[in-house]
Amino acid sequence: MLLKDMKKGQTGQIVRVGGHSALRRRLVEMGLTSGSEIYVEKYAPLKDPIELIIKGYHISLRVDEATQITVDNVR
Amino acid sequence: MDQKNFTIALAGNPNSGKTTIFNNLTGTRQKVGNWPGVTVEKKEGHIHKYGYDLKIVDLPGTYSLTPFSIEEIVSRNFILEERPDVVIDIIDSSNLERSLYLATQLRELDCCKVIFALNMRDLAHARGIKINARKLSELLDVPVVFTVGNKNEGVDALLKKAIEVAESDSESPKKRKVKYSKDIADSILRLQNFIENQQIENLPYDSRWLAIKLIEDDELVKKRILQQTESKTHPVLDEAQVYRRRLTALFDDDPEIIMTDERYGFIAGIIKEVVTTSTKQRVDISRNIDLVLTNRFLGFPIFIFFIWAMFQLTFTLGAYPMDWIDSGVAWLSTSVDAMLPSSLFKDLLVNGIIAGVGSIIIFLPNILILFLCIALFEDTGYMARAAFLMDKIMHLIGLHGKSFIPMLMGFGCSVPAIMATRTLESEKDRILTILITPFMSCSARLPIYIVLAGTFFSAKAGTVIFSIYLTGIIFAVITGRIFRSTLLTGADAPFVMELPPYRVPMVKSLLIHMWDRSKMFLKKMGGVILIGSIVIWTLSSFPQNIRYSMDYDSEISRIKAEFETRIAASNGSESRVLEEKRDSAVSELLKAQKAEKTEKSFMGHIGKAITPVFSPIGIDWRGSVALLTGFVAKEIVVSTLGVLYAGEKEDEDALSKALLSSNMTPLAALAMMVFVLFYMPCIAAIAAIKRETNSIKWALVSIAHTTSVAWFMAFVIYQGGKIIGFN
Numbered sequence: 001m002l003l004k005d006m007k008k009g010q011t012g013q014i015v016r017v018g019g020h021s022a023l024r025r026r027l028v029e030m031g032l033t034s035g036s037e038i039y040v041e042k043y044a045p046l047k048d049p050i051e052l053i054i055k056g057y058h059i060s061l062r063v064d065e066a067t068q069i070t071v072d073n074v075r
Numbered sequence: 076m077d078q079k080n081f082t083i084a085l086a087g088n089p090n091s092g093k094t095t096i097f098n099n100l101t102g103t104r105q106k107v108g109n110w111p112g113v114t115v116e117k118k119e120g121h122i123h124k125y126g127y128d129l130k131i132v133d134l135p136g137t138y139s140l141t142p143f144s145i146e147e148i149v150s151r152n153f154i155l156e157e158r159p160d161v162v163i164d165i166i167d168s169s170n171l172e173r174s175l176y177l178a179t180q181l182r183e184l185d186c187c188k189v190i191f192a193l194n195m196r197d198l199a200h201a202r203g204i205k206i207n208a209r210k211l212s213e214l215l216d217v218p219v220v221f222t223v224g225n226k227n228e229g230v231d232a233l234l235k236k237a238i239e240v241a242e243s244d245s246e247s248p249k250k251r252k253v254k255y256s257k258d259i260a261d262s263i264l265r266l267q268n269f270i271e272n273q274q275i276e277n278l279p280y281d282s283r284w285l286a287i288k289l290i291e292d293d294e295l296v297k298k299r300i301l302q303q304t305e306s307k308t309h310p311v312l313d314e315a316q317v318y319r320r321r322l323t324a325l326f327d328d329d330p331e332i333i334m335t336d337e338r339y340g341f342i343a344g345i346i347k348e349v350v351t352t353s354t355k356q357r358v359d360i361s362r363n364i365d366l367v368l369t370n371r372f373l374g375f376p377i378f379i380f381f382i383w384a385m386f387q388l389t390f391t392l393g394a395y396p397m398d399w400i401d402s403g404v405a406w407l408s409t410s411v412d413a414m415l416p417s418s419l420f421k422d423l424l425v426n427g428i429i430a431g432v433g434s435i436i437i438f439l440p441n442i443l444i445l446f447l448c449i450a451l452f453e454d455t456g457y458m459a460r461a462a463f464l465m466d467k468i469m470h471l472i473g474l475h476g477k478s479f480i481p482m483l484m485g486f487g488c489s490v491p492a493i494m495a496t497r498t499l500e501s502e503k504d505r506i507l508t509i510l511i512t513p514f515m516s517c518s519a520r521l522p523i524y525i526v527l528a529g530t531f532f533s534a535k536a537g538t539v540i541f542s543i544y545l546t547g548i549i550f551a552v553i554t555g556r557i558f559r560s561t562l563l564t565g566a567d568a569p570f571v572m573e574l575p576p577y578r579v580p581m582v583k584s585l586l587i588h589m590w591d592r593s594k595m596f597l598k599k600m601g602g603v604i605l606i607g608s609i610v611i612w613t614l615s616s617f618p619q620n621i622r623y624s625m626d627y628d629s630e631i632s633r634i635k636a637e638f639e640t641r642i643a644a645s646n647g648s649e650s651r652v653l654e655e656k657r658d659s660a661v662s663e664l665l666k667a668q669k670a671e672k673t674e675k676s677f678m679g680h681i682g683k684a685i686t687p688v689f690s691p692i693g694i695d696w697r698g699s700v701a702l703l704t705g706f707v708a709k710e711i712v713v714s715t716l717g718v719l720y721a722g723e724k725e726d727e728d729a730l731s732k733a734l735l736s737s738n739m740t741p742l743a744a745l746a747m748m749v750f751v752l753f754y755m756p757c758i759a760a761i762a763a764i765k766r767e768t769n770s771i772k773w774a775l776v777s778i779a780h781t782t783s784v785a786w787f788m789a790f791v792i793y794q795g796g797k798i799i800g801f802n
Binding site: 021024025026029032034044048053055060062 | 141172173332336339368369375459464468552569570576627
């Protein structure tokens with residue numbers, strides 16, 4: 001499934017980060033590597049952006065960007 | 076004895092406490108400027124310690140050395156081209172895994188000596204994280220020092236270590252690098268050999284690093300190689316493409332993504348060996364604060380409250396020191412006036428320089444408070460939350476969440492607002508924000524609305540002024556969208572933003588922050604305003620020998636003499652009435668003389684010359700002159716109107732009456748207000764635009780953009796209103 005479909009409080013595992021190459025590279029460099037665990041901390045009051053926890057720190061992405069990320073093992 | 080010079084660069088992720096350590100190292104002996112060619116803040120400090128002359132450079136905070144943003148390019152170029160003696164990588168211990176990404180890249184650069192500073196170890200301890208520094212140092216072959224920046228712990232040890240490393244002449248060791256998987260490692264090695272066999276003269280970089288970067292398709296490195304040959308291709312680049320294609324086919328993905336993955340894999344291995352995390356889950360205070368501050372229901376009300384509080388502080392608290400400065404300037408002006416004999420020079424000093432610079436310096440308290448509030452937002456970590464909350468709304472305009480604060484500040488003064496766009500990472504967002512910020516009607520324009528709306532729309536003045544502000548906001552949005560699809564096209568900058576933990580800000584760093592920016596305001600704006608004031612003064616006081624329509628001086632003495640005889644012939648109460656009559660007659664004449672003087676000055680001539688431009692929007696030559704002076708500072712517009720219409724600077728009632736009895740209609744007043752709302756910002760703001768965008772081009776674009784929108788809108792309102800039948 002896609003990261004943007006995950007709900008608040010769910011944990012998943014990143015399968016692949018898509019998108020145009022510069023953004024993709026930036027996301028991977030920020031630690032969104034395939035296989036790493038990602039936790040959805042919350043959505044902003046207007047439902048966009050999303051706050052995530054990865055590798056022990058908090059990061060926010062727009063829903064647009066979260067659409068490019070496929071996840072697995074969501075629980 | 077010769078003192079030894081070393082350059083020490085501080086690198087690290089944003090929010091790693093880099094600036095705190097920099098402040099601790101250099102104290103107040105720091106210089107802030109811009110990196111050449113780009114508007115990224117450059118901080119440098121010189122210190123003499125332990126018998127050395129040390130230059131400490133604070134590199135912009137970056138997550139990696141991949142040229143993704145200006146900050147990263149600046150940091151990378153500094154390390155590659157300037158070759159500092161030592162690079163200290165400041166690492167947030169509580170965020171070790173991600174921090175090590177930059178660290179491994181620095182090691183891979185292989186051009187200077189690197190030290191790791193494991194900062195904020197107390198925070199890491201609080202989160203149950205223990206780091207084995209000796210093991211880390213062994214595994215990466217790098218000296219490691221623990222520091223707690225905000226308590227100034229370990230900073231001296233860090234400096235000593237840096238000097239020790241700089242003194243040692245051992246080449247940085249070639250082992251202990253990121254180990255890539257076999258296929259990638261093979262390609263790197265083979266490309267490296269190929270590069271070395273090419274016998275390129277003055278190879279700019281280390282050959283292994285060059286090979287890695289070319290396989291990663293690094294644009295800047297490719298450009299640099301092409302510079303060497305001055306042709307469109309280079310055998311090394313062609314060879315690199317062969318390896319890239321091979322690896323892409325093999326992994327079914329871009330090599331740079333695979334290599335980033337592998338670096339993180341390597342880091343994960345290190346983390347496993349050096350970090351022990353106690354399983355006990357502790358309370359995460361920062362997360363709890365965020366549960367409230369970015370809460371679904373409370374987030375926005377709290378945000379609005381903070382913004383309101385910031386404005387209240389800035390303008391209410393700031394009003395007191397403003398009064399003091401105002402009376403100080405007035406005192407200076409009167410004492411200079413009293414001290415010097417009447418001369419052209421005195422006139423320049425009092426009415427040109429003191430009045431002009433005084434009208435700007437009065438904003439210093441506002442600016443200090445505003446920047447203190449912004450520093451507070453930034454240093455606590457709230458700024459990132461504000462962007463998080465506002466991003467959805469700002470994204471609709473094609474902007475970034477962080478653009479909100481500068482735009483909001485625009486209601487106060489465009490100058491600090493334009494300077495506040497520094498918090499935006501993307502250059503495009505920054506320029507767009509700078510271009511639309513002047514439409515956030517600044518506080519100096521308010522007195523003009525008050526006079527015009529108060530005079531012509533007395534009962535509905537409040538509504539009219541509110542609509543003017545609203546029109547500004549709507550046009551900021553519309554023109555923002557237009558710029559987005561014309562001059563500043565391209566994909567929106569992604570909103571990949573770290574939400575750092577909340578921290579208690581340090582007073583010292585808050586003050587340094589505030590003062591740095593205010594100093595910039597004073598220095599640059601002061602110069603521009605000084606010149607502007609002199610120009611305006613010159614234009615309005617020359618030519619000196621005006622041929623008046625009547626001889627005011629003899630007329631005044633004639634009236635005085637006439638009243639004199641009548642007063643002499645009258646008794647007590649009658650003579651008092653006559654004295655009053657005499658005084659008012661004289662002052663009427665003086666006003667008329669002053670108005671005529673302005674009319675016949677160069678300023679008046681210019682005003683009359685441009686009347687054809689302004690008459691279609693219902694503004695006569697007096698309005699035109701007043702609007703022209705608004706280019707120096709919007710504060711001057713009302714006083715110029717006062718001089719031209721009523722012959723009086725300060726009295727607003729008199730101006731109001733004079734405006735009503737002139738041939739200005741309510742419709743023309745509305746058109747003028749709209750023109751004032753949109754037209755070009757003052758010189759100080761233009762100077763700020765030029766400096767912050769680093770190009771005269773954007774300053775000119777801003778002038779053209781604002782003024783053409785202003786004229787067009789005023790034209791539509793005035794002519795349209797006349798057609799509909801208003802007047």
